[in-house]
Amino acid sequence: MKYSNRKTGVEWRALLWTARHPGMVVLPGALGTSTVLLGTSTTGMLTGGTLTALGSWYRAHPDSFDYFAAPVLRAWRRRWFSRYTGKWWRDTMLAVDLAPAHRKTGEHQVPRITKLRSAASSVDTVYVRMIPGQTAKLWESKTEELAVALNAERVGIEQVRPQIVALVVQRRESFTEVIEAPALSWDADAVDLDNVVIGEDEYGNDWRVPVIGQHIFGAGATGSGKGSLVWSLLRALAPLIRDGLVRLWVLDPKRMELVKTEGIAYRYAAEPEDCVDVVEEFVQDLERVQRVLAEQGKRKFSISRETPLNLLIVDEMGALLGFGEIAVTRAMRKAMSYIGTQGRATGHSMCGFVQEPSKDVVPVRDLFTVRICLRVTSAAHVDMTLGENARLRGALADEISNDVSTAGIGYVVQEKSRVPLRVRASYVDDSEIQELIEFVTSGRSSGLKVVA
Numbered sequence: 001m002k003y004s005n006r007k008t009g010v011e012w013r014a015l016l017w018t019a020r021h022p023g024m025v026v027l028p029g030a031l032g033t034s035t036v037l038l039g040t041s042t043t044g045m046l047t048g049g050t051l052t053a054l055g056s057w058y059r060a061h062p063d064s065f066d067y068f069a070a071p072v073l074r075a076w077r078r079r080w081f082s083r084y085t086g087k088w089w090r091d092t093m094l095a096v097d098l099a100p101a102h103r104k105t106g107e108h109q110v111p112r113i114t115k116l117r118s119a120a121s122s123v124d125t126v127y128v129r130m131i132p133g134q135t136a137k138l139w140e141s142k143t144e145e146l147a148v149a150l151n152a153e154r155v156g157i158e159q160v161r162p163q164i165v166a167l168v169v170q171r172r173e174s175f176t177e178v179i180e181a182p183a184l185s186w187d188a189d190a191v192d193l194d195n196v197v198i199g200e201d202e203y204g205n206d207w208r209v210p211v212i213g214q215h216i217f218g219a220g221a222t223g224s225g226k227g228s229l230v231w232s233l234l235r236a237l238a239p240l241i242r243d244g245l246v247r248l249w250v251l252d253p254k255r256m257e258l259v260k261t262e263g264i265a266y267r268y269a270a271e272p273e274d275c276v277d278v279v280e281e282f283v284q285d286l287e288r289v290q291r292v293l294a295e296q297g298k299r300k301f302s303i304s305r306e307t308p309l310n311l312l313i314v315d316e317m318g319a320l321l322g323f324g325e326i327a328v329t330r331a332m333r334k335a336m337s338y339i340g341t342q343g344r345a346t347g348h349s350m351c352g353f354v355q356e357p358s359k360d361v362v363p364v365r366d367l368f369t370v371r372i373c374l375r376v377t378s379a380a381h382v383d384m385t386l387g388e389n390a391r392l393r394g395a396l397a398d399e400i401s402n403d404v405s406t407a408g409i410g411y412v413v414q415e416k417s418r419v420p421l422r423v424r425a426s427y428v429d430d431s432e433i434q435e436l437i438e439f440v441t442s443g444r445s446s447g448l449k450v451v452a
C-alpha cells in the first residue's frame with residue numbers, strides 16, 4: 001500500500017542496490033582497499049596478473065575457457081553493458097507495455113532483472129521478477145514485441161517460480177555450422193537408448209532423445225531436414241542394429257529418403273498395401289512379445305535377441321494415414337493407434353515423419369511422446385506438433401527461413417520446464433549413409449554377430 005508520493009531516499013536506494021548487486025560493490029571495493037593498503041603499483045600488478053592469466057587461459061585452452069569462464073564473463077558484460085542495463089531496460093519495458101504505472105502515484109513500476117545467464121554466446125536467459133498483477137501468460141503475449149525491443153531473433157518465456165519468469169533471448173542464429181554426423185560406435189553397450197545423441201542444442205550441448213519406450217514424431221516442411229533426423233538416429237543406433245538388438249521396420253511411401261535402409265531393415269515396404277502388411281506384422285510381433293512377457297511374469301521387456309527393440313519408421317505418414325485408399329488409411333490408423341498405446345512396454349516404438357501435422361492427416365498424433373518440429377509452413381503447425389502454447393513460449397519454427405542453410409534446425413519442448421529448445425540435427429551425407437550400411441551389413445556377415 002502506498003501512502004506517500006515521496007520516493008525512498010537516495011542513500012537507502014543505494015544500499016538496497018548494493019545488497020542486490022554485491023559483486024558490483026565488492027570488486028571496486030577490493031580494488032580501492034588494495035590501492036590504499038598495498039599501493040597503486042602492487043594493485044596494478046595484481047590486476048594485470050589476473051588479466052594476463054585470463055588471457056593466457058583464453059589462448060591456451062579454448063575448451064575449458066569457453067566452458068567455465070566465458071559464460072560468467074559474458075553474462076556479467078551483458079548484465080551491465082547492454083539492453084538489460086538501467087535505463088535501456090526501463091525503456092524496453094515501457095516500450096512493450098510491461099511497466100505499468102502505479103494507480104495512485106502514476107510512477108512506472110519496472111520489472112527487475114534478478115539474474116542473467118549466458119551459457120552460449122547466441123542465447124541469454126534473463127530472470128525477471130514480475131510486477132504484482134502480471135502473469136507469465138501476459139509476458140508470453142509480448143514475446144514478439146520483446147524480440148524487436150531487445151534486437152533479438154526470438155524470445156521465449158518460462159515461468160520458473162511464482163513471481164519469476166525467465167526470458168530466453170536468442171540474439172542471433174545459434175547454428176551457423178553443420179553438425180557432424182554421429183560417430184559409429186563399435187560397442188553396442190556404449191549406446192544409451194534413453195539418451196541417443198542426434199545433434200546439438202542451441203547451448204552447444206548434445207541433443208539427446210530417448211528412444212526406448214517412446215514414440216518419436218517429427219514434423220517439417222519439404223526440405224526442412226527430416227531425413228537427417230532419421231539418419232542421425234540410425235547412425236547412433238548402428239551397433240545395436242548390427243547385433244539384432246534393434247530391428248528396423250521401414251515404411252517408405254515416397255521411396256526417396258529411406259530407400260537405402262532396405263539393406264539393413266528387418267522389413268521394408270514402399271507400396272501402400274505392402275506397408276499395411278508390414279505394420280500388421282509389426283502388431284503381431286508386439287502381441288508375440290506380450291505373450292513372452294506374460295509367460296515370464298514380466299511387465300516390461302528388456303532388450304535381448306528374443307525381445308529386441310523394434311523401431312517402426314514411417315516416412316511421410318500423411319500418405320498412409322491421411323490421403324490415399326480408404327482401406328489403407330483405415331488399416332494404418334488402427335495398427336498405429338494400437339502400437340501407440342501398447343508398444344512401449346514390449347519394445348515396439350514408432351518414429352513418424354510428416355509435412356503437415358494436422359489431426360486430419362495424422363489422427364494418431366497425440367500418441368507420440370517425443371516431438372520435434374523443424375521448419376513448418378504455418379504458425380498453427382507448431383502447436384500441433386509441440387503442444388499448446390509452444391509457439392507463444394518461443395518455438396518459432398514457422399519463422400525458420402526456407403533455406404538449405406537452416407535445414408535440420410527446429411525445436412523440441414523440454415520435458416520439465418516446457419520451454420522450447422532450439423536444436424539442430426546432425427547432417428549425415430551420402431558417404432556416411434553408405435558407411436553405416438557397410439558397418440551393419442559387414443558386421444552381420446562377419447559371422448561374429450548373429451542377427452535375430
Ligand SMILES: Nc1ncnc2c1ncn2[C@@H]1O[C@H](COP(=O)(O)OP(=O)(O)OP(=O)(O)O)[C@@H](O)[C@H]1O
Nearest residue numbers: 178221222223224225226227228407408425426427
Ligand atoms: N541436419 C542438416 N544439417 C545441414 N543441412 C541439412 C540437414 N538436413 C538436411 N540438410 C540439407 O537440406 C536438404 C534437404 O533435406 P531433406 O531432404 O532431409 O529434407 P526433408 O525434410 O526430408 O524433405 P522432404 O520432405 O522433401 O523429403 C539436404 O539435401 C541437405 O542438403
